[in-house]
Amino acid sequence: xxxxxxxxxxxxxxxxxxxxxxxxxxxxxxxxxxxxxxxxxxxxxxxxxxxxxxxxxxxxxxxxxxxxxxxxxxxxxxxxxxxxxxxxxxxxxxxxxxxxxxxxxxxxxxxxxxxxxxxxxxxxxxxxxxxxxx
Numbered sequence: 001x002x003x004x005x006x007x008x009x010x011x012x013x014x015x016x017x018x019x020x021x022x023x024x025x026x027x028x029x030x031x032x033x034x035x036x037x038x039x040x041x042x043x044x045x046x047x048x049x050x051x052x053x054x055x056x057x058x059x060x061x062x063x064x065x066x067x068x069x070x071x072x073x074x075x076x077x078x079x080x081x082x083x084x085x086x087x088x089x090x091x092x093x094x095x096x097x098x099x100x101x102x103x104x105x106x107x108x109x110x111x112x113x114x115x116x117x118x119x120x121x122x123x124x125x126x127x128x129x130x131x132x133x134x
Contacts, residue, residue: 009060010044013067013099019092020070027077033070040066064101071096071107081119090115 017040021033040063047059084090096108
């Protein structure tokens with residue numbers, strides 16, 4: 001019996017790799033995500049072609065670790081509200097809140113909460129400034 005759809009674990013979260021890498025590079029152009037991007041693609045390719053369930057699970061764990069490192073980096077950079085509003089970053093990171101890995105879920109949820117709090121704080125500042133102008 002052939003193991004079917006070994007990449008199902010990650011299939012619905014793949015866009016997050018691109019969104020997170022682009023956000024990190026946009027927030028800090030000195031940080032290159034090329035190595036993470038290439039490694040992720042190679043592992044995903046291996047995963048898609050893997051017929052052994054145990055090996056596929058190991059590859060999924062490696063992808064989990066790559067995403068965890070990416071989310072930790074994303075936490076450290078300042079993502080501008082304009083990026084949050086004009087890209088799918090919030091949706092893609094938010095979707096990771098439904099990931100099988102508790103570590104990925106926790107980091108993603110915390111990041112989105114932080115963004116929401118930051119945007120809310122900016123709105124309060126803007127409202128206060130508008131009040132002064134009136």
